[in-house]
Amino acid sequence: MLSKKTKYGLKALTYLASMDSKEPVQIAEIAKHENISQKFLESILLTLRRNGFLGSKKGKGGGYYLIKSPDEIQMTTVMRVLEGPIAMVPCVSLNFYEKCEDCPNQDQCSVNKLMLKVRDANLEVYRNNTLADLIP
Amino acid sequence: MLSKKTKYGLKALTYLASMDSKEPVQIAEIAKHENISQKFLESILLTLRRNGFLGSKKGKGGGYYLIKSPDEIQMTTVMRVLEGPIAMVPCVSLNFYEKCEDCPNQDQCSVNKLMLKVRDANLEVYRNNTLADLIP
DNA sequence: TTATTTTCCTATAGATTTAATAGGATAATC
DNA sequence: GATTATCCTATTAAATCTATAGGAAAATAA
Structure with missing residues (x-):
């Protein structure tokens, strides 16, 4: 069975990849759009950032964004x-x-x-x- | 990850399939040969029997045996x-x-x-x- | 018949993994 | 200085997996 962690992680990555711009997207927005517990998603996005998939920005206007192009x-x-x-x-x-x-x-x-x-x-x-x- | 149940089940089936004859093989023999906890293997063989893979025989000279040919x-x-x-x-x-x-x-x-x-x-x-x- | 052997069966305990939450620290913006 | 949002660790809750216990049932042998 695929873990929810993976499932949610894939959905979050896809959501970010579907964005036109590479502006930071807030955890709350992703969580709401994909029906994911925000706190749980938070920890997932953290590991994705730590492993070089995402960049992040704190404070107002902050959030997560893809570092590489989706096809890479x-x-x-x-x-x-x-x-x-x-x-x-x-x-x-x-x-x-x-x-x-x-x-x-x-x-x-x-x-x-x-x-x-x-x-x-x-x-x-x-x-x-x-x-x-x-x-x- | 493959569960130990599946791993042990596959090993047991393969062991039975490698036998020349279709004489019953005791749980103890399979468990010993494959390094599996006998009681755990017992429950696995039971489900394999209930699902139509194995036949069994009780008492002395008893054990489990394949019902179908391995290639089936x-x-x-x-x-x-x-x-x-x-x-x-x-x-x-x-x-x-x-x-x-x-x-x-x-x-x-x-x-x-x-x-x-x-x-x-x-x-x-x-x-x-x-x-x-x-x-x- | 009686003893022995081996599978049959259910329940449960123990261990591990997964999922989710809590609560505050840090940094950026306004 | 207030607000916003990520950062981080620890912990709880739930689910699943692994293994064991203990006796019942059936077949064989003495």
Whole structure:
């Protein structure tokens, strides 16, 4: 299941990407427009800023804005920041690899075998889609 | 993340599929061979039996065995029983569809748009792999 | 029959993760 | 100096996942 964090994060990014100008947009506006708890959204936008997707401005007329052009924001990077590893098991993860401690040899592991294919299929989708592709 | 339930279930199914004969295999043997808590595995095998993947026999010489041939067991059905919906959001699920209550119109929803592609990519993998393909 | 073995079944405890809230600090503008 | 809006940490609440407990039921063997 996709976490609400990711869901809300994607919606917020898309909302910002759909703006004509790059003027800061307030959290309250995004939250209201997308039906999201403002405080929860606040923490999400914070991590998006900390990870280089958004810029921010404080005080009156402040808010968040996209730093890059939507077509330069790959879904792989967004998903990794919001949802975590794209792989369903650590032993097939490119960016978060970990050996399974219970698995004697992963080359003969059926789960590894299947999840490798799943990972590749998902990567293919995320690599071929940018934020620009999500705008209605 | 793949749940341990699914991981263990897949390993158990693969172990049974790798057997030459279709003689019942005891929970204890599977648990030991795959490093799984026996009691936890017990409940997993029970749901696999209830969902038509396994047969069972009680008493001495009893255990679990595959009902169908491994190449007739599609990963789509296994994943749905063990892990639940293949889709990451209910609004793109084929078998567990639900409308998002917070989404005014899902045709213009960016999450829906992306997750539809993800779902299709995953279905493609699960449909093209059977239990037979997981055997080392 | 009686003992043994193994699955069957429900309930529940423990652990982890996710979702949401609280409350004030910081910085920019008016 | 007042107001506005982001910044930041901690904590609570809810949900889900993992594992265990403990006995019932059924099959086999003595």
